[in-house]
């Protein structure tokens with residue numbers, strides 16, 4: 001056996017670093033001894049209870065350790081949960097090339113430019129006919145319908161078998177852009193699909209997902225009822241929806257003004273490539289906004305999730321340069337709130353109402369994110385078209401993955417051919433047979449501002465403790481010769497009530513600390529050990545008084 005054939009015979013691993021057991025940070029990998037292919041690099045927006053965290057990305061340790069094998073990153077479509085983490089990935093891992101559809105490629109370029117990373121990677125566009133040779137793997141594509149144009153699924157041929165990845169999709173028979181390429185999917189099914197990976201985001205819903213076109217009536221209703229200025233905020237990546245809103249604007253003869261950097265650059269890129277159609281005469285620059293009558297103006301802006309720096313939040317708080325809310329304005333939130341954002345959204349809604357605007361949050365626009373994904377009937381169709389031997393549901397929380405696996409079982413797939421996995425869990429494919437393999441390292445990294453290194457779980461826990469229970473900080477001076485405290489520890493509290501009366505903990509704590517420390521100190525005690533002692537002594541004291549543990553920090557000085 002020569003070396004080459006040995007390489008070819010190595011088994012193929014399939015796993016996710018993000019996207020299983022959660023909605024977001026989609027990152028799937030196909031790997032053998034020689035090649036590693038990454039599919040998507042998304043972010044996730046944090047749930048409630050993650051103080052100071054803007055978004056979450058996967059831990060890329062495994063990719064860093066196997067960097068030399070990475071052949072390419074292939075992108076299914078231009079949504080944030082599929083491309084949002086690319087800058088963070090590129091800063092940590094060398095990626096030789098990114099393959100993306102025309103529109104997704106343009107959105108990625110905008111993103112890289114923002115992060116000054118334009119030169120960090122080569123971006124190559126693919127279309128329906130492209131075949132990519134990436135190390136030991138070949139990749140072909142089929143167009144799917146979703147809530148952004150230019151979305152694709154892919155068919156991957158490996159030395160050990162074939163994999164079909166749907167990307168995000170729904171089967172929309174009256175799409176805003178192109179049709180779902182059912183014929184090509186069936187053709188891949190004819191060639192043989194060993195493993196199917198399919199989108200589970202709506203797997204708990206029976207029936208079919210509404211067509212993108214079906215929301216046009218509700219959009220028209222909103223336009224019909226608005227008497228003054230109309231302000232619609234949505235995700236800047238939801239370009240199918242944006243096109244329909246623009247169509248309505250043209251129908252009702254409203255001029256369009258765009259606020260928010262990502263909204264402007266996304267619409268510009270989509271216009272450049274013909275994915276968004278609007279005559280120049282309908283676009284009004286921000287400084288000309290006053291020249292248009294109120295009932296002839298549509299403002300499209302970012303900020304549907306209440307993001308404090310986004311255009312809508314600044315409009316609501318009166319800080320926006322070009323526009324202030326006035327009675328008669330109608331403001332529409334056209335994206336469903338991501339769970340962790342409801343508090344900030346409410347704040348913006350209240351500010352808008354206070355300024356006299358009509359605010360539509362609970363309209364038909366409300367559920368639009370979910371409507372980009374397939375319900376059960378569409379999932380059954382995919383199984384029938386693809387006819388896979390094995391099935392691994394992807395993109396979704398565990399209850400969605402489970403319901404999706406049950407769809408396959410109901411259609412006749414043996415239960416032990418379906419795999420409900422979490423991030424890091426691994427499938428091993430060898431000669432068209434698939435079994436569970438050894439897991440790879442997978443974790444979550446919390447991104448705070450633009451710090452690429454992210455914040456670890458322990459920092460998040462500290463923040464939770466501080467926000468729930470407050471903080472107490474001590475100044476401890478140690479007389480090094482005597483191995484005793486130099487003075488009674490001094491302290492400051494933040495956000496805790498310890499009571500100030502005689503006999504209260506706040507009165508007793510410094511003394512307790514001094515006595516306890518002096519019992520334990522010796523000539524070799526190090527600073528870190530003293531900090532640990534302070535924490536333990538305080539926690540015991542809090543426990544005795546049944547006070548919730550605040551975070552305890554101490555500043556230790558040695559006096560010679």
Ligand SMILES: [Zn+2]
Nearest residue numbers: 077079146168
């Ligand atoms: Zn998507």
Ligand SMILES: [Zn+2]
Nearest residue numbers: 079081082168
């Ligand atoms: Zn997605």
